[in-house]
Amino acid sequence: MRDPSRPISIDAVLLGRARPYTRPGSVSAIDKRPADGVVRIETLGLVGDEQGDLRVHGGPDKAVHHYPFDHYARWREDLGDLDLLKAAGAFGENLSSQGLTEDEVCLGDRFRIGTALLEVSQGRQPCWKLNDRFAVADLARRVQATGRTGWYYRVLEPGAVRAGDAMALEARPHPQWSLRRLGTLLFERQLDPAQLHPALDLPLVPSWRKLLETRLQRAEVEDWGKRIEGPGRH
Incomplete structure (x- = not known):
């Protein structure tokens, strides 16, 4: 397992515009493209x-x-050598890096990314x-x-980021709660109170707490x- 206290680099910063999507009435900005230069994080x-x-x-x-x-x-092993998988942005991400996954990242981790301070707020719940x-x-x-979901941040301190900037861990208040562990609890349909009650002590987003x-x-x-199948697929 990689030491998360060692800085890694942000390889790509990606942005997308909301456009009509695949199903009637749907709109999406999932098609993210690399940004040139500095991007503000608010x-x-x-x-x-x-x-x-x-x-x-x-x-x-x-x-x-x-x-x-x-x-x-x-x-690529699972789906084949798709064009979408040849560069970052296939999953609608804003930030791409190598060397850090859900196994090493914990809920509540605070990372200095560029000049912004971001806090891991939740793992992604993938949709249709x-x-x-x-x-x-x-x-x-x-x-x-x-469990290859990625994760979201809330912004504690606005700042700026560009490809090549460092990403460094500044605080880890919940070292026992990796996103992999929390995702397993949620996505493997866990009902055991002994497993669920400790998770409620975490600073969960309201939807996850509920x-x-x-x-x-x-x-x-x-x-x-x-969420997973979308409109018109039931």
Whole structure:
């Protein structure tokens, strides 16, 4: 396992514009392209970046999306040598790097990225737009099952970033809670109170807290169909 206290580099900073997407009435900015030069990071994300559906994307707790380029080799093994997988941006990420994955990153980690200070707020819950982007009907489900989800940041201190800037860990308040562990709890449909209760002590985003509390109350797992399969696929 890589030492997360050692700085790594941001290899690409990516931005996207919201455009009509694949299904009637849908809009997406998942098609991110590398930015040239310095990009400002503000409370709601990178200046010049957009989100297609603000009900489920963007906002302070999903201001910046980071996806490890480390995963691309595995996706090429799984999906073939697709053009989408030849460069960063296939998964709609804003930041791309190598050397740090969900196994090493923990909830609440604070990273200095360029001059901005970002805090890991949650792992990504993949949606149907990935299925359509790759023309693979179950890709969102596969992203979730593999744990190769990437993660989101909230912005604690605005700043600026450009490709080649360092990413350095400044604080780790929850070292026992890697995103891999938390993702396993959520995505492997865990209902064991002994596993769920400790997670509720974490600074979870409201939607994740509600999800775990509902599991404890009802002793059942939520339906993911709408998120993973999207409109018109039931």
